[in-house]
Amino acid sequence: xxxxxxxxxxxxxxxxxxxxxxxxxxxxxxxxxxxxxxxxxxxxxxxxxxxxxxxxxxxxxxxxxxxxxxxxxxxxxxxxxxxxxxxxxxxxxxxxxxxxxxxxxxxxxxxxxxxxxxxxxxxxxxxxxxxxxxxxxxxxxxxxxxxxxxxxxxxxxxxxxxxxxxxxxxxxxxxxxxxxxxxxxxxxxxxxxxxxxxxxxxxxxxxxxxxxxxxxxxxxxxxxxxxxxxxxxxxxxxxxxxxxxxxxxxxxxxxxxxxxxxxxxxxxxxxxxxxxxxxxxxxxxxxxxxxxxxxxxxxxxxxxxxxxxxxxxxxxxxxx
Amino acid sequence: xxxxxxxxxxxxxxxxxxxxxxxxxxxxxxxxxxxxxxxxxxxxxxxxxxxxxxxxxxxxxxxxxxxxxxxxxxxxxxxxxxxxxxxxxxxxxxxxxxxxxxxxxxxxxxxxxxxxxxxxxxxxxxxxxxx
Numbered sequence: 001x002x003x004x005x006x007x008x009x010x011x012x013x014x015x016x017x018x019x020x021x022x023x024x025x026x027x028x029x030x031x032x033x034x035x036x037x038x039x040x041x042x043x044x045x046x047x048x049x050x051x052x053x054x055x056x057x058x059x060x061x062x063x064x065x066x067x068x069x070x071x072x073x074x075x076x077x078x079x080x081x082x083x084x085x086x087x088x089x090x091x092x093x094x095x096x097x098x099x100x101x102x103x104x105x106x107x108x109x110x111x112x113x114x115x116x117x118x119x120x121x122x123x124x125x126x127x128x129x130x131x132x133x134x135x136x137x138x139x140x141x142x143x144x145x146x147x148x149x150x151x152x153x154x155x156x157x158x159x160x161x162x163x164x165x166x167x168x169x170x171x172x173x174x175x176x177x178x179x180x181x182x183x184x185x186x187x188x189x190x191x192x193x194x195x196x197x198x199x200x201x202x203x204x205x206x207x208x209x210x211x212x213x214x215x216x217x218x219x220x221x222x223x224x225x226x227x228x229x230x231x232x233x234x235x236x237x238x239x240x241x242x243x244x245x246x247x248x249x250x251x252x253x254x255x256x257x258x259x260x261x262x263x264x265x266x267x268x269x270x271x272x273x274x275x276x277x278x279x280x281x282x283x284x285x286x287x288x289x290x291x292x293x294x295x296x297x298x299x300x301x302x303x304x305x306x307x308x309x310x311x312x313x314x315x316x317x318x319x320x
Numbered sequence: 321x322x323x324x325x326x327x328x329x330x331x332x333x334x335x336x337x338x339x340x341x342x343x344x345x346x347x348x349x350x351x352x353x354x355x356x357x358x359x360x361x362x363x364x365x366x367x368x369x370x371x372x373x374x375x376x377x378x379x380x381x382x383x384x385x386x387x388x389x390x391x392x393x394x395x396x397x398x399x400x401x402x403x404x405x406x407x408x409x410x411x412x413x414x415x416x417x418x419x420x421x422x423x424x425x426x427x428x429x430x431x432x433x434x435x436x437x438x439x440x441x442x443x444x445x446x447x448x449x450x451x
Contacts (some may be wrong), residue, residue, distance in 0.1 A: 032369055171364050174363050174367065174370060178364075194333075197369065282332065284330070285327070
């Protein structure tokens, strides 16, 4: 099946600053894909490039099989897009903007917009300029979803929204995904992403660190905690430096995020006379976020490593 | 039934759904024949990716806890209660093993631990209402 989005070796510079650096990945159809990264990592530039807003210095992007550089209008017609700061005609009423937008889409748009507006409890006779931030975002989402696009792209959709509105956004995304449509979002709301995303990509300083199913990354990496009796001694060799993604030390205790960990290696570590109190945990998305943005940049989570790791099961703590 | 999903507790989300449904069946708050929410409903209710819920339901189907009722959705299997009680005991045994090994590592002597254990049992059975 053709991927919903196909990014091939994309680079983009603004002046001397490289914002995207040889970025390549595919977004399969029918998944919820979350792009994560700090502020300024290049997420919005990448999203805007998918819609053909930027001329790339290198590489190509295909969205639903269409070249973003050559057919941006065709792409915008077929997808739904909510930017981080949706620009709308301020003087239009909610009902008017739905009617106005329906002119660009096939029949049925207006009815679905009205239905969504009702679900989102939008006041149809209020002007856009008089709406709160949450209401404006909901108008933008209703406009993006009314054409029932095969692909919905959301740039920081829930930032600055109250928990109730965020929840409505999540439910809408889940609805899209449940009916087989693709959702691509960038977000800082780690806990939300952890609940809704099947796939994640980490962007750090314009480079893509990893793209994979979230479950696969979590299985491939283990949070390992242990203490050392004597901190002057080096860490044992069983902790292969080239498998360590991120490590923090506080006094005698260590917390290490490591790839390819196994019960066998754990037994070996436990036998080390200088090591005590060994524990393992499945990483949370927050652990991964910190690890991929701050950690060892030379560790590449190749598809091979991800595949081999998912067969060796890490021991999970049995709590509820 | 009510679910409580915690994305930070180190257990995969789908496993949390599986366990909570099994626990509900074991306790009797879900009874054999009862229809569970559809994948889409539950995904929306818990704000979770539908594939995660789907995976949990598939595992519950494989373990004969849930079954498909044609055209009506998924329901709890007859005989699921006994299996769920068994699974719950296995989970409890593992948790207890975890606590015991932590206690030993922290330097408690087996006798001290036994004493603590006996006290805990005493406390728990005292609080339990007579049935």
